[in-house]
Each structure stands twice: as structure tokens, then as C-alpha cells.
Amino acid sequence: xxxxxxxxxxxxxxxxxxxxxxxEVQMRYSVRGNTVRIVFEASDDLIKNANTITSLxxxxxEFPYAVVIRKQQEFIFETAQRDRFFGISLKDVxxxxxxxxxxxxxxxxxxxxxxxxxxxxxxxxxxxxxxGVATPPPAEVSKKAAPAGIQALPQPSSAPSASSQAERPRKxxxxxxDPGHGGYEDGIVGGDMRExxxxxxxxxxxxxxxxxxxxxxxLTRKADQPVSLTERIxxxxxxxxxxxxxxxxxxxxxxxxxxxxxxxxxxxxxxAYSISGRQTRHLARSRSLxxxxxxxxxxxxxxxxxxxxxPLPVLYSMDAPAVLIEYPSPATVTYDQKMRERVVRALxxxxxxxxx
Amino acid sequence: MxxxxxxxWAAVIVLLLGLAGGGGYYFSRNFTITKQQKEAVAPAQQMVxxxxxxxxxxxxxxxxxxxxxxxEKAVPRRTRASSIAEAVIEEYFRLPxxxxxxxxxxxxxxxGLYRDxxxxxxxxxxxxxxxxxxxxxxxxxxxLRGLYETVTANIPDISDIKILVEGKEIDTLGxxxxxxxxxxxxxxxxxxxxxxAPDE
Numbered sequence: 001x002x003x004x005x006x007x008x009x010x011x012x013x014x015x016x017x018x019x020x021x022x023x024e025v026q027m028r029y030s031v032r033g034n035t036v037r038i039v040f041e042a043s044d045d046l047i048k049n050a051n052t053i054t055s056l057x058x059x060x061x062e063f064p065y066a067v068v069i070r071k072q073q074e075f076i077f078e079t080a081q082r083d084r085f086f087g088i089s090l091k092d093v094x095x096x097x098x099x100x101x102x103x104x105x106x107x108x109x110x111x112x113x114x115x116x117x118x119x120x121x122x123x124x125x126x127x128x129x130x131x132g133v134a135t136p137p138p139a140e141v142s143k144k145a146a147p148a149g150i151q152a153l154p155q156p157s158s159a160p161s162a163s164s165q166a167e168r169p170r171k172x173x174x175x176x177x178d179p180g181h182g183g184y185e186d187g188i189v190g191g192d193m194r195e196x197x198x199x200x201x202x203x204x205x206x207x208x209x210x211x212x213x214x215x216x217x218x219l220t221r222k223a224d225q226p227v228s229l230t231e232r233i234x235x236x237x238x239x240x241x242x243x244x245x246x247x248x249x250x251x252x253x254x255x256x257x258x259x260x261x262x263x264x265x266x267x268x269x270x271x272a273y274s275i276s277g278r279q280t281r282h283l284a285r286s287r288s289l290x291x292x293x294x295x296x297x298x299x300x301x302x303x304x305x306x307x308x309x310x311p312l313p314v315l316y317s318m319d320a321p322a323v324l325i326e327y328p329s330p331a332t333v334t335y336d337q338k339m340r341e342r343v344v345r346a347l348x349x350x351x352x353x354x355x356x
Numbered sequence: 357m358x359x360x361x362x363x364x365w366a367a368v369i370v371l372l373l374g375l376a377g378g379g380g381y382y383f384s385r386n387f388t389i390t391k392q393q394k395e396a397v398a399p400a401q402q403m404v405x406x407x408x409x410x411x412x413x414x415x416x417x418x419x420x421x422x423x424x425x426x427x428e429k430a431v432p433r434r435t436r437a438s439s440i441a442e443a444v445i446e447e448y449f450r451l452p453x454x455x456x457x458x459x460x461x462x463x464x465x466x467x468g469l470y471r472d473x474x475x476x477x478x479x480x481x482x483x484x485x486x487x488x489x490x491x492x493x494x495x496x497x498x499x500l501r502g503l504y505e506t507v508t509a510n511i512p513d514i515s516d517i518k519i520l521v522e523g524k525e526i527d528t529l530g531x532x533x534x535x536x537x538x539x540x541x542x543x544x545x546x547x548x549x550x551x552x553a554p555d556e
Contacts, residue, residue, distance in 0.1 A: 051474040051515055055537045062515075181531045188490050195490075228527040229534050248532070251459070251492040258493060308549045310497055311542050313534050324532075326492055 023063065025086075027071040036076065036111040038088070042067070047105035054096040056230070056317060059088040059109055091278065094234045172355050174216045176236040178246040178314060179203035183226025188249045190330030195249040196224065198335045202327070203247055205344045213348075233317045237278075243289070243351065244318045250326035253333075255297045255305040257290040258324040259283065260316040262309075278319040285321040289354045293325065296350030301342055303328070414444050417505035418451045419459055419498030422549075424505065437511065441469055444510045445479060448503055459495035460502075461488035467523065475515040476538055477507065483522050486529055493532040497542075500529065504539045516540045 025042040040047070040061065049064035063084040071079070078089040090096070095112040179199035181187035187195025200221070207217040218239045220232045227235075236244055250256045260279040279286065287307075294305035315322045327333070327343055335343075411430040418425050429447060434440045449464040461484055468480035489499070504517055516538035519529070526535050533542065 048473070051476075053516060053538055053541065055541050058541070185528075185531050186490065187531060188492065229531075230527070230536075248493060251495055256492070256494070304551060306549055306551060308494060310493060312493060312497075312532055324493060 023065060023067045025063070025067045025069050027069050027075075029072065029075065031076075034113045036113065038109040038111070039106050040069075040109075041104055041106040044102065044105045047100060047102070047107055050100075050107060052098050052107060052109075054098055054109070056093050056096065056233075056313065057090050059090065059096065059098075061086045061107065092237070094230060172215065172242045172351065174218070174239060174241045175210055175243045175245065175351075176218045176220065176239050176241040176320075177203045177207055178220040178232055178236065178244065180246060180248040182221050182224055185226060188251060188329055188331070190332070193330040193335060195330060198249060198327075198330055198340075199247045200224065201335070202340055202343055205340050206245075206247075206347055209344050209348050210351075229313050232314055236314075237317070237319060241320045244314075244320050244322035245347070246314050246322070246324040248324060248326045250329055252306075253328045254303055255294070255301075255328065256308055256326040257293055257305055258308045258310050258312060258315060258326070259286045259290050260309065260322070261311055279316045279322060282319070282321045286315075286323055289321050289351070290323050292354035293323065293347065293350035296346045296353060300346035300349060414440075414447060415506065415509045416444075416448055416451060417502045417509065418448070419495065419502045422494060422498070424498060424502050426505075438469060441477070441507070441511050442466060444506060445469070445503075448506045449485075459489070459491045459499055461485050461499075463488060468520075471514075475513055477511065477514045477517050478520055479503075479507075479517060480520040480523055485519075486521055486526065489530045491530060496530040496532045500533055500539055501543050504543055 023042055023046045025040050025046065027038065027040050029036060029038045031037075038059075040050075042063075046063055046065075046067065051062040053060045053062075063086070066083045067086070069079075069081055069086055077091065080087045080089075090111065092113050093111045097110045097112075099108045099110075100106075101108060179196075179202070181196035181199060183196075185196060187199065189195070200223075203219055207219060210217045218236070218241070220235050221227045232246075260283060262280075262283060290307050294307060297303055297305050312324055315324055325347070327335075333339065410433045412433050413428050413430050416427050416429055418427065431443050431447060434443055445466050449460060449466075451460050463482075463484045465482040465484070466479065467482055468478075470478040470480070472478065489496070491499075500519075503519075507517055508514055517540070518525075518538045519535050520526070521535075528535055
């Protein structure tokens, strides 16, 4: 009898203990070419009820109850864990794919690094250039003589000119210009003007102006073609620019310049889940560039500028000073050749002021 | 009753009490009804007086003039969670468009609503959401944020929201904000704005 009661007590004790569940998760990773595969292996119920949220800069896994993660000692990304939450901060990642597989139960996360994705960018046939827009310049524009009246910007070491070399040390050598929208994506439409055409026309004019200063300039699109946000980021990151400018139109009648927001949050878990990316260490310079451009718009175009901070992926993923510039809406301003020249002049002057 | 029998009965009672306690603890950990769920259930149980319209109030977070504004609207009562979600999303896209500075695209239809095992709510919207949206980065951010706030304020137990267009995952709505991933991560920041100082 006493033995039976003892067994019953053991069952009772184990029932209470089992109520306080803690799971164990085995985490391992492997690198093959440009793909990093991370695998979380655990019991069926733990994997089945886990919630995975991914972005290009973080992976967050919420398990149904507290877990202990057993991982390889030298993991390539920063991780953070608290109770049932696990976060990974990603760097230089162009694509994230997540799978849940069973027998054995596991979550598989495939990360494609930026360099690998760039090689695999599909070649898109360029759509017909819209009427009234000049033929696109080559992606890398060779140096030309600087025109009078515009302050010279430094030149790249790969294509130096004797006169500019003597002027001052260079900070800006390579610039990536990102004309917004394209293809089926018109952007803001004002009368018969479409934002995508104006973005591209200003980008080409600016590219030509900067090339004349000896800078190496790349455009994320060179014709009226659709380019995804990821493709823009991967292309720009691959060029390792000293400056990234994304060109768009505003819905209002003044200029707006966007920079990425600051990475805030003292809690390491929160930080791991946040969307901060490679831009963090360039934020101060991005803000300086935004202010220099705003001052230049005021001087050259006599118009106000709103400075904004928004988590836009083309900004927070960029490993260089980066701004997204919105010019006044095409519904309020006509962007003929003359107006575009004024905008380009203001942009070049703003960049020169930032570079001093 | 012998002392042995008494001891046995006492042991059985202790055992039953222990099982009840352990079970209660387990179920309270895993199957607790949240406060939000209780609130969502409560309106359906309210009594409707004769002659009174049977409605419930939803909160709409609309992007207007460069910011999010919250308004409340009474809509006919629905009891099923999916019907409530449909009503909320349809009301959001029915918000005034012209003359109020709103950037909500016109004629958007809700094609489907799905919730996966991870409690991510998938909103399948008609292509008008993309075709009729022509605005800047801030407007796009506010449109998506307004939708996110509206859905999460009215539908309990949603871990995140993902937008599909015509049943497909799309890269972006208007060329600024990504839609390849659920929305929550993009709204951990408050947007900031300042006028460039005159002497800068």
C-alpha cells in the first residue's frame, strides 16, 4: 500500500514539473558558396508552434515556451535570447527564406549574402525609352572636363585628373544614384509627367554632371524598367559607394530629404529584432549630407526642405552615407530641361558642400 | 476506520488536490483568455434594446495630412472574428479620400483574409491598392502603418500582418516600403520630421 502511494506521489510531482515546460533547441549552421543555412532542431510541438519573423536585417523566432538554445560556439551573426524569444542580427544579407520541416522537426533558414545575390540578378530586357527622355548614359561614366561655374568635386583614384588631385584630398569617389520607380510603377503623376521618367532624367543629368567632375557614377536603373527594392540594394552595395542618392518625387510642393532613423532600444532582444542595418555607422554623415543638400536647395532654388527620418530599406541597408531626395511634386512644378538643370546644379553644389 | 484506511484516504485526497493544482497551473499557462479576447467577446453579449441599432465601435487609424489620426466608427455588429476583421479592413479603405489630405487608394477590395498557425494575418487586397496609389514615401509609410494599427487595434491575437495583392506576394506598394515581409518590424520607430534651419 505504502509503495503504491509513493508511486502516486511521484506521478503527482512529475505532473507539476511538466507544467513548467522548457524546451531544448539544437542550432547549427553551414556555409556553402554564398548561402548560409541555419537549422533549429527541436521537438515537434516546439517547431510546429514556433513563430518566425524575418527581414533582411534580422530573424526573430518566438517559441511557444522557454527554450535553451544549444549552438555552435562561433556563430557568424550576433544573437540574443530571452525566455522563448531568439533573435539573430543579419549583415550583408540579400535574401532570407524560411522553411519548417519535420522528421526530424526543424526550422531551416537560408540566407543569401549580398555578393551572391548580385551575381544571380536576372538580366532584364530594357523597356522602350519613353518619348522625350534622352538615351541613358553608361553605368560607369568616364571623366570629362568640369564646366565653369560649378564647384569641383574630388575625383576617383582610378580616373584622376592632375588639376583636381592638387585641389584637396578626396572623400567622395563613387556615387550610386537610384532613380525611383520604373516599369509598371509610375510613381506620382502630374498632368502628362510621370515620376519614374523625371527620376530617370534627373539621375542621368546628375550622372553626367558628376562624371564631368571625375566621379565614378552608377545608376540602379538605366531605362524604364522595373527594379525591385532588393535588387537596388544589392546593386548599390556591390559598388561600395561613398555616397548613395535615391531620387523620388514628393506629394507636396517642397523638397523632402529622408535619412534612416536612429537605432534605439537599450534591450538587446529589442535591438536584435529592430530593423537597424548597415546604415547605423553612417547616420551622422547622412544627416550632414541632408543638411548640405537642404541648404543648397534653398540657395539655388529658393525653396524650403523638410528633413525626415523613415525606415526605408534603400537607406537603412546602405553601407554608406545615404539620403532619399524628394523633389516637389510634378503636379506643381514642370520639370523641363531648364528646371532639371537647376535641380542638378543644386544637388552638385550640396554634395560639394558636404564633401568640404 | 483503521489508521491505515485513514492514511490511504488522506493520501488519495492529497493526490487529487495535487493533480487539480498541477492541471490548473498547466492550463492557465497555455490556454489563458487574454484581456483583449475578453473585450472582443464582451460586446456580443451586451443586450440590445428594442428600437436600438445593434452596432459595435471600431477604431480607424487613418493617414491624413502627414500623420495618423484615430477615429471611431459604429458598424453593424458581427460576432465571428473573421467578419469583424473584414468589416475593419473594408472601413479602413472606405475612409474619405478627396479633400481631406488622405492618401488611401480608391476602390480597394478585400479579396481574402487568412490567419496562419503563427497568427500572422494575411490581407489579400485587389490590385487597386497598387494601381491607385500615387504618393510619396511618407504617405506610403503612413498608409501601411494606419492599416497595421487599425487591424491590430480591432482584432485580438494577431502577431503580425502581411499584405498580398491579387493573391500574390509583391515587392512594394508604391516603390518605397517593402511588402515582402510582415509589417510589424517597420513600425518600431516614430517618424520624425523637421524643417531645415534657415542658416544650415
